[in-house]
Amino acid sequence: MPELPEVELFTRYFAEHALRQKVARVDVRDARILGVREDVLDGAVRGRAFKRVLRHGKHLFADAGKEWLHLHFGMSGDLAYYSEVSDQPRFARVIFDFTNGKHLAFEDMRLFGVVDVTSSPDDYIREHNLGPDPIDDAFTLKRFREIVAPRRGVVKSLLMSQDIIAGIGNLYADETLFQTSVHPRRPVDQLSRDEVAAIYATMRKILRDVIVRKARGASYPPRYLVTHREEGERCPRCGGTIRRTVVFGRTTYFCGKHQR
Ligand SMILES: [Zn+2]
Numbered sequence: 428m429p430e431l432p433e434v435e436l437f438t439r440y441f442a443e444h445a446l447r448q449k450v451a452r453v454d455v456r457d458a459r460i461l462g463v464r465e466d467v468l469d470g471a472v473r474g475r476a477f478k479r480v481l482r483h484g485k486h487l488f489a490d491a492g493k494e495w496l497h498l499h500f501g502m503s504g505d506l507a508y509y510s511e512v513s514d515q516p517r518f519a520r521v522i523f524d525f526t527n528g529k530h531l532a533f534e535d536m537r538l539f540g541v542v543d544v545t546s547s548p549d550d551y552i553r554e555h556n557l558g559p560d561p562i563d564d565a566f567t568l569k570r571f572r573e574i575v576a577p578r579r580g581v582v583k584s585l586l587m588s589q590d591i592i593a594g595i596g597n598l599y600a601d602e603t604l605f606q607t608s609v610h611p612r613r614p615v616d617q618l619s620r621d622e623v624a625a626i627y628a629t630m631r632k633i634l635r636d637v638i639v640r641k642a643r644g645a646s647y648p649p650r651y652l653v654t655h656r657e658e659g660e661r662c663p664r665c666g667g668t669i670r671r672t673v674v675f676g677r678t679t680y681f682c683g684k685h686q687r
Contacts, residue, residue, distance in 0.1 A: 429500040431485060431562070431594030432637040437498075437506050438482040439642070441489060444508035445523070445531045449476050450491075452524040460520035460535060462497075462543030471544040472496055472523065481548055483560050484593025488548040497551060501539030507532045557593040562634050571627045575615060582618065583611035584675040586630070595630065597677045598653060599637075603630045605652040605664075610686045611674045656680045 429437070450472045455465050471494040478490040487498040498504070507516045508531050515522070519532035521542045533542055545551040558574070559566045574592070578585055585591055586600040595603070604611050607625040609618070618626070640647070647653045650663045657680075660669040667684025 428502050428596060428598070429485060429504060430596040430599050431482075431560075431634050432599075432641060434482055434485045434487060434500060434594075435638050436641055437500065437504075438480055438487050440506055440508070441477075441480045441487065441531075444529075445489070445525075446477050446480065448525040448527055448529070449474065450523050451526045454522040454524060455520075456522065457520040457538070459538055460533070460540055460542050462541040468496075468521075468542065468544055483548055483552055484557055484589060485596070486548075486551070486557070486593075488545070488551065494544050495547060495551075497541070497543050497545045498533060499541040501535055501537060501541070503537040504533065504535040504540035507534055552593075556590045558589060558591045559593065561592050561594055562631055566631075568624060568627050572623060575618070575623055578615045580615060581612045581674060582609060582615050582626070583677075583679060585615050586626075587675055587677070594634070597679070599630070599633060601656075601680050602633055602652050605681060605686060606633065608685050608687060611672075611679050611681050613687075652680060652682075 453469045453473055455461065458465060461468060472491045475491045477496070478492065480487065480489045485499060489496040508529060509515065510529050515530070516532050516534040518534045518536040520535050521533045523531045533540070559570065575585065578591070583600050583604065586595050586603060587597065601611065603626060607622065607629045609622055609626065637647070655663055655669055657669060658671040662669055662682040662684060665682060665685040667682045669680055670683045672679050
């Protein structure tokens with residue numbers, strides 16, 4: 428399921444392939460993916476070229492001149508840029524045909540993604556009440572402390588709530604807590620100052636490192652929890668036992684020994 432690092436790579440892919448080419452046609456193959464009327468999408472991008480592309484959290488925004496295309500990748504969204512119709516992905520939901528004869532498909536087998544249009548990324552972020560992007564340079568430890576201070580409830584839900592911090596899902600919430608030795612059910616108001624600082628720094632390091640690794644086709648480091656997500660598995664950090672539970676409605680893995 429795409430989280431911030433994966434959407435960052437989609438954004439780079441979009442920038443590499445789909446900028447500065449005129450859109451000849453918008454081919455909606457399955458209107459269930461649309462968050463806007465088909466004629467509105469068509470009117471926003473047909474005959475235009477995408478000038479730049481940005482990411483906020485798990486959201487991609489492409490500037491089409493007057494309006495912005497917005498993509499959310501849901502559970503199984505992906506992008507494919509190709510020349511030959513025979514290379515069209517099986518689950519292509521919307522295809523942008525460019526005047527150079529090439530195509531960009533938004534594919535999404537499970538249809539939890541969204542393709543729509545917004546007046547600007549800032550408007551979208553405000554209207555949908557999205558929190559700050561955790562790897563943004565403006566997202567300081569001071570800002571994170573301000574966000575955490577009034578919160579109650581368990582720490583995993585804090586990390587996953589898109590209105591608090593935008594971009595982290597189940598996988599990287601678990602990874603952050605694993606690497607900071609914090610139990611996913613710890614109440615936020617019982618975290619020490621050092622723990623809050625550690626969560627902040629580790630979360631950003633993980634997201635940035637995963638982007639760098641994935642950008643060069645590498646897999647996760649062996650000491651990450653992500654490669655040990657199985658009940659009874661041995662913890663790669665302390666030799667304890669990996670446990671599975673449900674927190675915030677999501678299957679959660681943690682080390683029963685070193686996460687407190
Ligand atoms: Zn452990």
